[in-house]
Amino acid sequence: MTDPNEPHGALGGAEYEEFMALAAEEGFDADEIAGDLDAAAAGPLPVLAVVGRPNVGKSTLVNRILGRREAVVEDRPGVTRDRVTYEAEWAGRRFKVVDTGGWEQDVLGIQASVAAQAEFAIEAADAVVLVVDATVGATDTDEAVVKLLRRSGKPVVLCANKVDGFSMEGEAAYLWSLGLGEPHPVSALHGRGTGDMLDAVLEVMPEAPRETFGTTLGGPRRIALIGRPNVGKSSLLNKVAGEDRVVVDATAGTTRDPVDELIDLGGTTWRFVDTAGIRRRVHLQDGADYYASLRTAAALEKAEAAIVLIDVTEPISVQDTRIITMAVDAGRALVIAYNKWDQIDDERRFYLEREIEQELVQVQWAPRVNISARTGRHMEKLVPALETALAGWESRVPTGKLNSFLGEIVASNPHPVRGGKQPRILFGTQAGTRPPRFVLFASGFLEAGYRRFVERRLREEFGFEGTPIHVSVRVREKRGRKK
Structure with missing residues (x-):
């Protein structure tokens, strides 16, 4: 009672x-x-990352956990998805599932991007399911992922997938060699063994979120700087910091993001979580979007409020609206900063207002600040906008x-x-x-x-x-x- x-x-x-x-x-x-x-x-739900190299049935397992076909099943790594985070439930407990895409070493020369993908997916998670193809056994790529998992210190459940019958369970036993404990034999395609595996996940998954914001008195408020590539996130951080604290790297996935910076702004100290450093490369366009989504999700996990930067010199894109939706779905206070305001003329300003009315109608409640990270225009307005958003968030x-x-x-x-x-x-x-x-x-x-x-x-x-x-x-x- x-x-x-x-x-x-x-x-x-x-x-x-x-x-x-x-x-x-x-x-x-x-x-x-x-x-x-x-x-x-x-508050925020615990996060489970499902990781594994290509063709091990990882996306099939995500769909099995969700109980519906939602994760996109692709053989190649770095596929862009509309959303990489889904809500799931098992045994009366709700949690988030993060689908991290396939990994492969030395593909298109982007080892750094693959490693970054793994690190961000694991960093944002409370627990990890490593999916291995039991019919193939442990590969060099699997063992490389295991090293990342060990360094993270996160609890790991080992899923031996493609065990479609009792006769295949002997193959799963060979995966003890990975040193992650008991391999759970599963057939993601048919659902065999997934219940036992999820029971094991719940045993290591925390009941409550890792952080409960506001329970500790004092300390800077945590603000995520998010936005698509080239909107000026690094420039904004450097401007409010009064010095060049962020180096912009032209290679996707090589910068260790997000990074935390203590910033004094408007007489208050803030902790800015930056997600700069992603740049689009011609042969990695799909993958760059996917890595950007991972970085944005990781920044939001650490933040109380989000400043979403939008480049006003270009039309508002699907990627802009997707990032705003990620901030809203994460339950964070929201400020929209329209950057590069010093570079637009009256005609562009007219069309921009129409775009805002049409594309961002669902977030009319978010404070708006028109800024220029390059010149410092209206930077002082960020603080009242953040204070307003956080007050609403806590009211x-x-x-x-x-x-x-x-x-x-x-x-x-x-x-x-x-x-x-x-x-x-x-x-x-x-x-x-x-x-x-x-x-x-x-x-x-x-x-x-x-x-x-x-x-x-x-x-x-x-x-x-x-x-x-x-x-x-x-x-x-x-x-x-x-x-």
Whole structure:
């Protein structure tokens, strides 16, 4: 039974008791609601990296873990994917799965890029699954990856893939030679053994995120500088630092990024996490995008807020919007800095505003700063924008005030009738911050469009400038139904 003295989410004490009484009155189960609040307040999920050389069935395993075909299956390394991080669940526990692509040594002369890919994928993870083809055995490439894993100190689960039957399990036993402990025989294609392997993953995966921001008093706020290649991330860092701290390397994947820099800006010390150093090369265009995604994900894992740089001299690209989406999905406070503002004329400014209206409509809540990293224009405006975004990221609405607001929404803008029924929001609470997480309790399923309407009204009423908002809905079971 739920302990009323134990805080759940952002609630505790009298407010929690009042909320639970309201929930019981509406027919919700107390223990289930407590679980919902804890889940909503849990923050970032633990991260599992799935690594391995090409053709070992790694992407097939990712799809098996997800329970759906989402990861792109390709034989060649460095394939660009729209997203490299997915949410998964096993045995009631949620976590993120990072698909790292295939590795190969000495391919196209980019050993450094391959090593960088491995390091960033592992750095961003709480645990790693190394996938090895049991029908081939341990190769030199597998052993090179094992060395990286040992240096990382991260827990590793060894997956011996392509073990399609009991007769093949002897082949998996040979992989003890890698020194990573017991090889788990798996057939990612057919699902054989994947459950046992995931049980082993959960044993080494932390229950909570590696870091819980804000629990320690003091210390600089962590800010990620992210953006596609050549938008001026290094120039911005050097300008705010007042010196050349970042060397821009023209070779993709050779700079050890992200790097942390303590910066004094606006009378405050900040910790900037830089992701500069990626440059597009003609024969590595797909791979460069993929490595950029890894670096961006690694920077976001370390940050509380993200400054996304956009080059205003070029049209806003799919890559720009993808990076912004990564920051939003990671739940970070967000500031958009439009760089190279000193290089555009009135005509380009006109088209840029149209592009912003069309391409970035979903992040109109993010503070905007027009800057020039080269000349230092408007650098002083970065600090108030960051402070605003972080304040929104940490803000909270009292439960009583929130429910008064929800009551007004239900009265003035009820959910559309669907199938002869009209679901309505019964009550809600803010279960967490950083970013703000709301749980709404409803009499029926709320359509995505209505959820977006509620989020928009929340912003209009309470601000939340510069932060994503997570809204989840708990639907009441039919009255009279036994648990």
